[in-house]
Amino acid sequence: MQEDFLHYIWKYKKFDFQNLKTVDGKSVIITSFGQHNHDAGPDFFNAQLKIDGQTWAGNVEIHIKSSDWYVHRHEKDKAYDNVILHVVWEHDADIYRADNSVLDTLELKPYVNPKLLAEYEKLMYQSNAWINCENDFNSIDNFTLENWLERLYLERLQCKSEDINQLLKKAQNDWEAVLFIMLARAFGLKVNGSAFLSMAQSIPFSIVRKVASDGQDLESLFFGQSGLLDLDSEDAYFKDLKKRYFYLKQKFQFENGAVESSRFFRLRPPNFPTIRLAQLATLYTQQNLFSKVIQTNTLDDFYKLLCVTPSNYWQTHYNFGTPSKASKKKMTKPFVDLLLINAIIPLKFSYAKANGKTIDSELLDVISEIKLESNSIVDKFFELKPMKKSALTSQALIQLKNNYCDKNRCVSCAIGNQLILGNN
Structure with missing residues (x-):
């Protein structure tokens, strides 16, 4: 007990x-x-x-x-x-x-009531079960489940908000800098997320603001800080970026810092760090990106804002000096979905909260339109019971598994409450 x-x-x-x-x-x-x-x-x-x-x-x-x-x-x-x-x-x-x-x-x-205790023990002392309610999860009514998933998703945003507050302190309350750091990490995905994060944290955001009007300067800044300009190459575009980076370092007097190396291994070419950093640089050539992110509140408008195409060089390259078949390399909607899930929606939630506002309904509408994520946790839950196929569901199920099921917090869970206490 x-x-x-x-x-x-x-x-x-x-x-x-x-x-x-x-x-x-x-x-x-x-x-x-x-x-x-x-x-x-x-x-x-x-x-x-x-x-x-x-x-x-x-x-x-x-x-x-x-x-x-x-x-x-x-x-x-x-x-x-x-x-x-x-x-x-x-x-x-x-x-x-x-x-x-x-x-x-x-x-x-x-x-x-002994029946209450019996139901509790029946749920809590399952042997070899993936989750305690594995055999009964399908019996939970949709109304209870959907309301609980909404609460779980907002709880997940609240947990992320605590991490964002730590970033905000380090950034001296500069919300634009926090957005840059979070977007950089999200652009790196799982493989290069920590490397892109270290790159973003190594650059004072004031410098990003000052050079944002020139996409190639931004590219040189991001590539240089990531160590991708350290090698020698006869490629003209590479040489130009390296020259720009050297000039920016002299002008703004900043160092490389302890930046983690980006990886190419086992990545599909569209996810190469070169392409993702080039897209990030293009995104930041937009004026007032932070304000636009805060003001945007529909999924279609987010796609219009974020589905950018990198500079012309990357239309025919995935890496320096090696031409490839021409393609625009425009950011795809599924990739933008990941940015929304992992960076933009959590930041909008935190920013609204910091300003005494509640935009929960707006954020729930957006996350509900994004397609369901597929991973081992989500897939297993869907084997137990069909549910609405949206990112709200997948994010909430991750929160449920990690923060309730794995910690045996069944009596703090609406599902566990219904199973243990519904008839008592």
């Missing part, structure tokens, strides 16, 4: 609370169950109780066993001095306050 199961029982009153008595026979009448605390400190704040006719206001702490109070060393922590009731599944030790008075303890076990 996990404590979060007991938290759920207490929070949602899933026990017989009409005739409660403490372990030493005192009557307990609950006026308010308190507010669930998810941070450090007692589990429920501001509860109101009557114990043997005396009114108490304070906090409630919940444990599997009474002795866990000492295991967690609460007797040493003043944050627990205002606990008015200790709620446990099994009472095995008296607990003393700092003044040596005994803390009143309520043992929940006699007041919980």
